[in-house]
Amino acid sequence: MSALHDMRRGGLPPDTVVYNSVLHGCAKAGERDIAIALLHEMNECDVALDEVTYSTVLHACAMSGDVPAAMGIFHRMQAVGIQPNETSYGSLLHACAMGGNALQAQAVFDSLISTGVYVGEVPYTSLVHAYATARDPDHALLALRQMAESGVPPNAKAFNAAINACARAKPCTPQRLQEALDLAEEMHSLGCRLDHFTFTALLKVCTANKNAKAADKVFQKMMPEHHVLPNAFVYRAYAACLRRCGLKERLAEVKSWQRTDTDAPARGRRQGASHAKKETRAKMPMRARMCRFFLSPQGCRNGESCPFMHDAPDDEVWAMISGYAGP
Secondary structure, eight states, X not given: OHHHHHHHHTTOOOOHHHXXXXXXXXXXXXXXXXXXXXXXXXXXXXXXXXXXXXXXXXXXHHHXXXXXXXXXXXXXXXXXXXXXXXXXXXXXXXXXHHTTOHHHHHHXXXXXXXXXXXXXXXXXXXXXXXXXXXXXXXXXXXXXXXXXXXXXXXXXXXXXXXXXXXXXXXXXXXHHHHHHHHHHHHHHHTTOOOOHHHHHHHHHHHHHTTOHHHHHHHHHTHHHHHOOOOOHHHHHHHHXXXXXXXXXXXXXXXXXXXXXXXXXXXXXXXXXXXXXXXXXXHHHHHHHHHHHHHSOHHHHHXXXXXXXXXXXXXXXXXXXXXXXXXX
16 A cells, blocks of 8 residues: 555656555455445546456455355456456355355356356355355265366365365264265375375364264374375364364373474574484474374384384384383
């Protein structure tokens, strides 16, 4: 905003490109009110409004979940003769998803289909997200299947939204848990990378079903199969499942993992350690504790396969396992 005032004071009135750049920053920051105010300012200063201008303001409204404001910008865009594209429809769908308005999201999606505009990953993913927010897993899974049937390969975000829909279902039955696990398997088979959002959602489904065994299996698969280190959200979801199942001893141990592992990278930054050293400092203690928790140390030491390491633990790992004398 200050840059716009400086330009005016210097006798250089901002043009459409400059305004669009500022609007882009507002959209990324979620500053809906400022973006709408700039849109009005552009009108008053007779600055041309193009497709990028409207799409960017629409995105700012979508980020805040303001469906009425997003719909107003969308209709205004059509009124001035600018045809909305896939990105514009995607932003409007995202606004509906953020606001949990699944019916309106479906109406917008149907309108997009009727225009003949190419429908890619973004609109389908936003539609799945809208049904997930509305706690409607059946329609979320249906939208995911329609996405695949239309020739658009489902991406990780679409799968994560569908799994999250299973986690948010009321009631969350064992069938929902199986559906979520099947989605994760399908996701992996299609080459989509399972990330922290995937595992957090899976653990939430386990929590809703009070199924600690399923949570253990999900957590155990993170490192060896998918090479994903648990973050604070994953730990929190896993701990919530153990707490709900009444497993106090295991809950205390998981909390100790979280305190150590999430603090390790921060200590490395303060000491000015290299990225590689920070990664080692973060991974090794967790691998050691996970190995100790899920598989007996004797099993690993005798050369049996360990779910958290491709090879047998070395001396450095054993040294980190408290209460066990290394080889």
